Amino acid sequence: MSRPPISTYRVQLTPDFGFAQVAELAPYLRDLGVSHVYLSPVLQATPGSRHGYDVTDHSRVREEFGGLKGLRELAETLAAHDLAIVLDIVPNHMTVPVPESGNAALWSVLRDGPASPYASWFDIDWNGGKVAMPVLGDATEPRVDGPVLRYHDHEFPHPGHYRLVDWRQGPGYRRFFDVSSLIGLRVEDPAVFLATHEVILWLVDEGLVEGLRVDHPDGLADPAGYLARLRRRTGGLWTVVEKILVGEERLPGDWACDGTTGYEVLNRITRLFVDPAGERPLVELFHELTGWPDGCRDTMIRAKREVVELFFQSEVSRLARAAGADPAAVAELLVAMPVYRTYVVPGHGPPPEAVEIVRRAAATCSPAVRPFVEQVLYGDAETITRFQQTTGPVMAKGVEDTALYRWFPLACLNEVGGEPDHFALDPATFHAFCGELPPHTMTTLSTHDTKRSEDVRARLAVLSELPDEWAEAVRGWSAQVGSGDPHLDYLGWQNLMAAWPISAERLADYLLKAAREAKTRTSWVKPDPAYEAALREFAARAVELPVGEFTARIDAHAMANSLGQKLVQLMLPGVPDVYQGNETTDFSLVDPDNRRPVGYPRTPAGEWDEAKLLLTTQALRLRRRFEAALPYTPLAAEGAAAEHALAFARGRRAVAVATRLPVRLARNGGWGATSLRLPPGTWHDLLTGGTPYTGKIPLAHLLHRYPVALLENHDL
Incomplete structure (x- = not known):
């Protein structure tokens, strides 16, 4: 069995950035400290595809990237630099466009x-x-x-x-x-599994691939069965799954994988740097500026109901036909489901937690739903499986791609798998969560699918500490420029400020996508040309306002958030992933904005860039020097400013210290006499290289240069 990655670096392959270009990065990535290069899908896809999830031929490595020969050469180059490959694979679907030379x-x-x-x-x-x-x-x-x-x-x-x-x-x-x-695809059929995984399995057998990321397992008829077959065939290869966990939901215990791709970690880290005191004023400001009538949960239910009516009537009809049920009852239960999937397996009896979730959802529905509830829990295989494969798309389209573009008092919370009405997370709850993380699950802050990059979210989190100043600024801008839709304008102001500097074209493209996803005034299905022209005019005028002055005023605090969340992610239990370019600052919005070409090597353009690159490099290199399974131990600061420190140890080897809620900390006079007692040992600061620390250390001293500290015990 191959080694699990110590860390990964996600690279987005495109027709103009293929295997040869990735190979050129090998010295840079080795020096950065990563252990594995994590590639987007490599099988033959639709010509010109910029993402690769539209596979046309499972028997070929994509020719535009360099084909199988190019991939082998890449693996050899990486191996010479002590790097290996993780692949993103797509078992759920293929592309439909079927010219004779394609699928x-x-x-x-x-x-x-x-x-x-x-x-x-x-x-x-x-x-x-x-x-x-x-x-x-x-x-x-x-x-x-x-x-x-x-x-x-x-x-x-x-x-x-x-x-x-x-x-x-x-x-x-x-x-x-x-x-x-x-x-x-029907990969539950063993023959289909083998045919569609042929090349992937060859690459694993040859030792060219040391890990897999499985795209969208919730779409499969039997995710647990698929993962079990994959693990058997790959000999226990490190595998993580793109699975969205809602709230306290955890990965099913019978899944043969090492964990998720990290959205549940991402969202908790974001909330750790959000001030709970900002919730009420920001929600009130949102309602004032947008006139939006609904709360978050009402918005989600309404959005799910709309997408079922707009997009999923064929799925509802097929499911109703299989169950002999009323289509209206089918639709009602699909809308009420609070999670992506409950993992009921035909013939095995539903898990108790699945029964509870489905019955609780049904309790909010009309009595007509009750017979259908019994069928999705205890009925025939077709009904159970179809229901399991339909709840996820309804959640994804209703919440991720609709509601999160409608209800956004603080947009950094509107991430994939996020719950934007859950504003903040206290350190004790965060520590408890981290103590249960599997040792080889993936952790992340930015991906090709995140709606905002990590540094955009770091800036937005500052607004939770400055709601009054933010309200004054955004009211002033709104008085000067508007699109005619104050609801979308407010989303625009948040993202303009947080992604600054940004061109009018990039902002307009973002607003157009956001508006079409929100589906309140325009949509992909029924675009409104006049409305969309007004959005582009709004973007052109908005970027001329002094929005950057507000951004500049908060950037010292945003930098503290950015470095804090990066340190926490890189040092938690698990396999930390760095999305391309995010070893320095990156202010990207939703795709395709976050899939723009990245220039290498990353050259720091200022203090924030320099600090983030230094932190990322030192943390990744440190990870290569210690065991992944080292215990996670919370450390508590002592003193009046203790709530502003988030600290933990990894065994006796490393200590991470981050600053949280930096605005309030500064207003209250800084760290003062607040201190942190380090575990036994002589601790060297990997960021400053200063005098070693022992025992009880004033945080004002420990964090005098950077808002974070990364310490290594040199007594071991």
Whole structure:
């Protein structure tokens, strides 16, 4: 069995940044201190794809990146620098666009129907004898071109076992969320598993890959069964899953993996640096400026109800047909579910926690839902599995991609898996959570899917300590510039301030995506050109205002938050991941903004950059010098400012100290006589290189240069 990573560095591969370009980073990444390079999907995808999750061919490494030869050469180069590879894999879906040279498996199924040798690959509803393909959008007639039927950019075999329907209509197959261009795979079938994992398993067998990140396991028919098969076949390879855990939810105990990709850690770290005293004034300001009537939970329920009606009618109908249930009852229970999935497995009896969650959700529904509740818990395999595969997309589209763009008193809390009405987290609760973290789970602060980078969130967290100053500033800006939609304007002001400096074009692109996701005045399905033009005009005028002056006033505090959250993430139990470029400051917004090219080597542009790069490098190098399973021990400061210190030890080897709520700390006169008693040993500060520390240390002395300290015991 290969070694688990000590740390990872996520690199986003693109057609113009492939394996050869990553290989050039090897000396830089080695010196940074990471142990593994974590690559975005590498299998053949739609030509030109900037993300790689739209796989077209599982039998090939993507030619645009350099193909299998390029990947082997990359692995050799990395190995020469004591680095290895972690791969992001996509077991849930493939791309639907099926030109004859692309997804050959799906082309075969559309041409030959159930008689195709690939018919078992895809989760298709053959109700009516043909699979519905939702592509039609205007009066243009499809045209036959020899063996191909063409409709705009779409190509299909002619004739075939499909029917073209309106693009707004749901497809005749399970898809990724509401994305009809991605068709669900049936990897629960062992033959499909082997066929779709062929290249990945070769790479593991050859020792070229030492870890896997599994994309969207909640979409699978049997996540636990899939992970068990994957672990057996890879010999126990380190594996983490992209799983969103809500509230106190934990990863299912029967999943054969090392942990998650870290969103539950990310959100708790963010809340650790948010002042609970800011909740009431910021919520009141949000209502004042936006006129938004609902609270967070009401907003989520309303958004989920809307997305079910807009996007998931085909899924509701298929599930209702399987259960012999009323579609309205099916939709009602889907909306009421508070988590992404409850992991009921047909024939095994539902876990007690699943029964509790489903029944509690049903208690908020009409009596018509009760018979359906029994079916999703104790019914036939088709009903149970379909329900399990549908709750996640409803949560994702209703909460992540709708409600979080509607209710945002403090936007740093509106992250994937976040609960924006849970404003803050106290150190004791945070320590208790960290003490239970699996030793090899992934921890993160920024990813290719986060809605804001970690440093944008660090700036936004400062607003919780300065609600009055923020209110004065944003009222002044709003009096000068508006789009006609004060609700979206307020989201714009938060992100403009926190991502500063930002171009009008980048801000406009963000606002356009946010507005379409919110679906209150425009949407992807029904765009409003006049409204969207007003947003672009708003962005052009807003960036001309002195918003950067406010940002500059708070940046010393934002830097403290940024360094504090980075230190905590890098030193917690688990495998810390650094998203490309975030070893220095990064002020990116939601994709595609956060997937822009990154320049290397990262050259510090100021004090914040220098401090963050120094901290990241020293922490990652330290991680390479100690065992991952070292105990996590909270350390308590003593004195009037004790609440502003977050400190912990990793065994007898390392101590991390971070400053939290820096505005209030400064207003109260700083650290004063507050001190921290270090564990036994002689402790060297890896950031300042100053005189070693022992015993009880005044925090004013320990943190005199940086708002964080990273100490290593040199007695060991």
